[in-house]
Amino acid sequence: MSAADTSTLYDKVHFAKLLGLRREFAEAGVSRMVLDTRLELCNNFENTHGGVIMTMLDMAMSSAALSKADFKKAVITVDMSTHFLSPGKGRLVAHGRASGGGKSICFCEAHIEDEAGRVVARAMGAFKYVDPKN
Template sequence: MNGAAPPPDRSAFMRLIGAAQVPAPPGKVHVRLPHMREELLNQLPAAHGGVIMTLLDSVMSRACALQPGAPSQTAVTVEMTSRFHRPGRGALLAEGWVVHSTRSLCSCAAQLLDEEGRLVATASGTFKYWLAPTTLDSAE
């Protein structure tokens, strides 16, 4: 979150859709989907709601995990609300940040912008720090 190059993406699903974490200002996490492939579209055509929610969820979870002093590098979603403001077309940028955190839970907010900087969607969520090993831990 300090503007340095982000770590390699640990999420196979994010790699599948073509999204990756990119440098962000301190206190924020940015995830970019640089290309809107046909497989990611709904019938409008625009980004499918599941793609939009995936980007918002991922950027909030990462913000929790990158919080200074976070008890884990993995945070799982407890609840999430989202609002869709306009169809998402072209490259998309998700921005997430921590609103409040404790030793076990983390509350975040996020927004999704299109390539012109227009607001596509917003979200808020609560995440639980995952303290048990994950399959990614055994791959490292």
């Protein structure tokens, strides 16, 4: 990876590996993340834990922001608002999209669907572009 190519940064996110969260794609400001929920990622109701849901949304949005910048920048989350709509169980798919911004901030949105296509959660966020060398 060169200093101006952040396309492989996701491979260095060990927390995502611990969760089993996979990035299926991130292109042109759009991304998709997939998680096969397992018991150790669940709360006491055997639904996917809210922290895991928020991580999926954050990773989907940050991947969308990175791809919008053609993987020439890195990003950090500066704001995120999450709405939980239904319990998450089984295979979950997060869809992220960069919806606006400029040279230094990227605004994004994301949602997660379960296997039946029900929306589990939605989020909006702001991501600051930073120098990938720092």
